[in-house]
Amino acid sequence: MTEARPLRADAARNRELLLTAASQEFAERGFDVSIADIARRAGIGKGTVFRHFPTKDHLISAIVIDRVVTLTEAGEHLLDAPDAGAALLRFLTTAARELRRLDPSFLTSAEDPTAEVVQTQQRLYATVHALVDRARGQGDLRPDVTGTDVVALMCTPNHVAGCLPNASPDLWQRYLGIIFDGLRPQGAHPLPHPPPLPL
Amino acid sequence: MTEARPLRADAARNRELLLTAASQEFAERGFDVSIADIARRAGIGKGTVFRHFPTKDHLISAIVIDRVVTLTEAGEHLLDAPDAGAALLRFLTTAARELRRLDPSFLTSAEDPTAEVVQTQQRLYATVHALVDRARGQGDLRPDVTGTDVVALMCTPNHVAGCLPNASPDLWQRYLGIIFDGLRPQGAHPLPHPPPLPL
Amino acid sequence: MTEARPLRADAARNRELLLTAASQEFAERGFDVSIADIARRAGIGKGTVFRHFPTKDHLISAIVIDRVVTLTEAGEHLLDAPDAGAALLRFLTTAARELRRLDPSFLTSAEDPTAEVVQTQQRLYATVHALVDRARGQGDLRPDVTGTDVVALMCTPNHVAGCLPNASPDLWQRYLGIIFDGLRPQGAHPLPHPPPLPL
Amino acid sequence: MTEARPLRADAARNRELLLTAASQEFAERGFDVSIADIARRAGIGKGTVFRHFPTKDHLISAIVIDRVVTLTEAGEHLLDAPDAGAALLRFLTTAARELRRLDPSFLTSAEDPTAEVVQTQQRLYATVHALVDRARGQGDLRPDVTGTDVVALMCTPNHVAGCLPNASPDLWQRYLGIIFDGLRPQGAHPLPHPPPLPL
DNA sequence: GATGAATGAGAATTCATTCAT
DNA sequence: CATGAATGAATTCTCATTCAT
CATH class of the missing domain: 1.10.357.10 (Tetracycline Repressor, domain 2)
Incomplete structure (x- = not known):
């Protein structure tokens, strides 16, 4: 219902890191946090965020x-x-x-x-x-x-x-x-x- | 403790216009409205906003x-x-x-x-x-x-x-x-x- | 046919600088030049370009x-x-x-x-x-x-x-x-x- | 003076696919097409493009x-x-x-x-x-x-x-x-x- | 070798703030 | 004083290139 193709192990891990970081940032600071901050918190690159979510x-x-x-x-x-x-x-x-x-x-x-x-x-x-x-x-x-x-x-x-x-x-x-x-x-x-x- | 110097008449009027406009914009659209929008609504220049409030x-x-x-x-x-x-x-x-x-x-x-x-x-x-x-x-x-x-x-x-x-x-x-x-x-x-x- | 309100002297000058620089950059390097390059060539700030042209x-x-x-x-x-x-x-x-x-x-x-x-x-x-x-x-x-x-x-x-x-x-x-x-x-x-x- | 080492069969085939796809994309849309688009059209991975051409x-x-x-x-x-x-x-x-x-x-x-x-x-x-x-x-x-x-x-x-x-x-x-x-x-x-x- | 995920430099654009007029 | 033009930091997003799988 959510996923289609199985994600590669590392990609799945990054996705989790990203979702967690984004959840926390959004919860703590609202939707205005920058993608850069989220990426930093997740420990991944800015571009990786956009690979997982186009926007x-x-x-x-x-x-x-x-x-x-x-x-x-x-x-x-x-x-x-x-x-x-x-x-x-x-x-x-x-x-x-x-x-x-x-x-x-x-x-x-x-x-x-x-x-x-x-x-x-x-x-x-x-x-x-x-x-x-x-x-x-x-x-x-x-x-x-x-x-x-x-x-x-x-x-x-x-x-x-x-x-x-x-x-x-x-x-x-x-x-x-x-x-x-x-x-x-x-x-x-x-x-x-x-x-x-x-x- | 509060500012006391008397404002020139037009400055005082602008201050009122500004406060009114800002109040409305903030109330309607949150604190994210741009200063430009507020100034426009108040009918004053953007610079005037910063003369009245440094930030x-x-x-x-x-x-x-x-x-x-x-x-x-x-x-x-x-x-x-x-x-x-x-x-x-x-x-x-x-x-x-x-x-x-x-x-x-x-x-x-x-x-x-x-x-x-x-x-x-x-x-x-x-x-x-x-x-x-x-x-x-x-x-x-x-x-x-x-x-x-x-x-x-x-x-x-x-x-x-x-x-x-x-x-x-x-x-x-x-x-x-x-x-x-x-x-x-x-x-x-x-x-x-x-x-x-x-x- | 082109202008409506008269531009302030400095703005008009910047507009000219900008148009000239942009013309040259476009002519020399095509439409792909970055706004930053154009602004640099015009000797004005990047933001100024967008003040004159929204896009x-x-x-x-x-x-x-x-x-x-x-x-x-x-x-x-x-x-x-x-x-x-x-x-x-x-x-x-x-x-x-x-x-x-x-x-x-x-x-x-x-x-x-x-x-x-x-x-x-x-x-x-x-x-x-x-x-x-x-x-x-x-x-x-x-x-x-x-x-x-x-x-x-x-x-x-x-x-x-x-x-x-x-x-x-x-x-x-x-x-x-x-x-x-x-x-x-x-x-x-x-x-x-x-x-x-x-x- | 030109490269001579024989390519593995599949590599040679990929190279052909790539060259064909790139030719078409470049011809149709200019040199600005992204490598990703070319790779997609060729049906190969993006990384493969860079294996064949460093840049x-x-x-x-x-x-x-x-x-x-x-x-x-x-x-x-x-x-x-x-x-x-x-x-x-x-x-x-x-x-x-x-x-x-x-x-x-x-x-x-x-x-x-x-x-x-x-x-x-x-x-x-x-x-x-x-x-x-x-x-x-x-x-x-x-x-x-x-x-x-x-x-x-x-x-x-x-x-x-x-x-x-x-x-x-x-x-x-x-x-x-x-x-x-x-x-x-x-x-x-x-x-x-x-x-x-x-x- | 092939793949596609990750990365970060760079692009357009916005906006608070400064400053010349 | 008032104005709005100028500025540049920050933001979202793209894409060539690198690298783990």
Whole structure:
């Protein structure tokens, strides 16, 4: 689903180094880091980056897609869990861990999204919607919250933690706790704005 | 401690035009907009921007400081309000409206913060802490949430709304509602991570 | 027809330096010279080139257009000359002098030609066709040669001379003489291939 | 003086594939095509290209030399033809067909020409001079034209045709016809510039 | 020998910043 | 003071060439 021809051993290793370095740089410093910095961190040449990904955007896409697919698969497994509320919370925990600062806006706002991007997106959305519907159905989620809301909220815990310097690396868990409490039906106040259009 | 020399009338007017234009550009397109675009929008020359602010970062600082001061003053006024919970909510509403995409991380993460930056920051933090303490004291806020948490959460509603393409300009209100519900004491679940160090 | 707002004195001077340097570099080394080389030769910064012309192609266009317009105007004046054959020869002499190695293929093969490019082209073609028709009408040109042929032949003398190392700078005149003799009706042999499509 | 060691069968085959592909690419798209494109067209690896030719320039040289040798041999055969004028025309026809866009300027303008290059060049020049002398001697060529002139004119027909977009692949024949008429003694006008130095 | 992955010099282009007008 | 022209560092991307497999 991702690879076609088997990569040579060294190329595969470099690809991993590259993806790791890029992931970290993107997570730490956002998508504006230069390819040169990524290459340096990966310990490979600048040109090698472009051999693996024809464009910086392709690299970003690949990383985001990889994370999103992992996340989506985790979500799909959670659809079987008996406790739908706990499943949603676990999903959001995984989301925060996987996505870090790679907010899905990159997926949604790509200029001319690849078929792969579109499909990845939709699979994610469908999964989130299903998780949300189940949780709502079991009374574990406030009724006025939609799947699209939850998609938008996925990266929030990291973003909040990122606002604080010297934050502990797990601080996001705290904010996920707060936000998830805001999503529970108990003590929910009516929301002042209608839900966003579905993606 | 702050600059005091009176500006010539036209210079003062240009400064206003510039600040307005920069505010809007930053809010709409982030800090990556070019100085040229800002100058064009302000209807002034690029060089004039640098006469008023020696550096793009200084301009950003000035804008952020301006917003933060406005916000802080609003917060200070709200310290008198009888209903501390409502006051905090009103404060966060103002914060979302004022700050848009200018998250305070710019303040907290500046390389070598000016005295002015530091002071602005601290006045804001003090105010938020006071608002938070009052709300907590009145039982309107869950007891395990700190002022620092609320500082970090200030920009969240905008950030969430920004994850959705074609979002209504007021969509942040919806997410503020959710988050604020998460901050209420009713139905709060214990948080899995201790609070961050105070700023 | 070329400029709109009057340029500042120094900018105008730099523009001239730039156009001159670019002309020479293009003429001597073809369109592949780097912008850096052109800037160096002009004694200006690389960035300045892009202030004057948003793109390398725009610079090339500007130069070619300038030359072609000059040439076209010369051609238009020659339409009044009594001796149409001599007029055509004089036109081709001017063409060789003006165009050097900037063959019109740049005009004809631009990706998405500007309105200005298209218009410049067409004015040139119309002029050449008129000159050719007049010369043919007066019996100074072999009847099987078209205006399009002459357009294509315009840069030939320079190209031939360019094949020889250490050629005298006026050597092209020799090859224009030979080619022009080939265009005369006297002793013309039937051509083995039909004329090209009109441009 | 030329390499003699026998190539392994497959290596010899690859060399042929490479030369063919490179010839075609150079002829169709000029010397700027990338080695990668040539290798792809030849169906061999990029590295193989460099095993056969240490440098892109060496490859170009080899191609040009190959063509020029072929052409020279054709010319040498034509020295026996009874009609020297027709022989020269046939030679120029072959030249246009063989050289396409590979103008001899590559030979003459190489940085530090190989012994092989020099020798190839000189054998060509000698042949052209001989053909020209014979033709002139038989009264089939204007007396003021030299062998060097003809060398320089060899690629002209292709160059002219190349100035027109969508030209028929044989359009060069038309321009060879015109140029050859310009080389005939009938109706020749005195040339305005002395002949170039012999090569 | 053949292959294609890796490399880094160089190209076009952008943009914060400086400085002549 | 205001302006916008000039500058060069930094960025993305290409491609000849080298080298591990």
